[in-house]
Amino acid sequence: MGYDYFPNNAGHYVIYQCDSIVANPLSSHIPPFDTFRYQIKEVIDSIFLNDAGQPTQRIVRYKRTNDSIPWTNIFIGEKVWSGNLVSNMAQRQEDNYRYVKLVFPMSLNETWNGNEMNTLGTWNYKYTTLNTPATINRTMFDSTLTVLQLNNPNLYGNQFYEEQYATGVGLIYKEVIDWTASSLSFTAPPNVDSATSGTILYTETYLSSGN
Numbered sequence: 001m002g003y004d005y006f007p008n009n010a011g012h013y014v015i016y017q018c019d020s021i022v023a024n025p026l027s028s029h030i031p032p033f034d035t036f037r038y039q040i041k042e043v044i045d046s047i048f049l050n051d052a053g054q055p056t057q058r059i060v061r062y063k064r065t066n067d068s069i070p071w072t073n074i075f076i077g078e079k080v081w082s083g084n085l086v087s088n089m090a091q092r093q094e095d096n097y098r099y100v101k102l103v104f105p106m107s108l109n110e111t112w113n114g115n116e117m118n119t120l121g122t123w124n125y126k127y128t129t130l131n132t133p134a135t136i137n138r139t140m141f142d143s144t145l146t147v148l149q150l151n152n153p154n155l156y157g158n159q160f161y162e163e164q165y166a167t168g169v170g171l172i173y174k175e176v177i178d179w180t181a182s183s184l185s186f187t188a189p190p191n192v193d194s195a196t197s198g199t200i201l202y203t204e205t206y207l208s209s210g211n
Helices: none
Strands: 013-023 033-049 055-064 081-086 089-094 097-103 111-113 124-136 139-151 157-166 170-181 195-210
Touching (some): 013 170, 124 157, 157 195
Antiparallel strands (some): 013 195, 033 055, 081 089, 111 124
């Protein structure tokens, strides 16, 4: 079925290296982009029953700028993310939005609406690789899959969202491009140097994991 791609046990964690390039018209850089580099640790803190009686992951996220300083909890108060592994899909609640990250059983090129449980509009997710070996940050994984969430180069900018998962680990790589240009272009997408807002590139790359 592919359930191993979405770990569901309390104590499971993954650490990511996060790199971000963001358009900032007020930046002194040329082009006017700001860069950020930090680490994120996601932990399935516990399993609880939601209002529908489903076992639900309580996901706590931590952040630090490098591996020489302590982790700091990203969340304020009781704000947490959550996850649900049910018979035909894997869901994640991230902030105020619930996404259908994976569907079961899996098949190559299968598509589904990743936003069917939120109000963000239809995004047709698609399995573009399935059960293939891969190496991320010098770590070899026997079985991985790739989900193309959105690929929308257009005259106003560019949007690209993709996630990669490994059995026994979960998410091992994420890439986001989502920027808007200063004016309408005659090519799609316009030159990235003309971006005035949004994310030029954001990546989460697997560093380590455990249970």
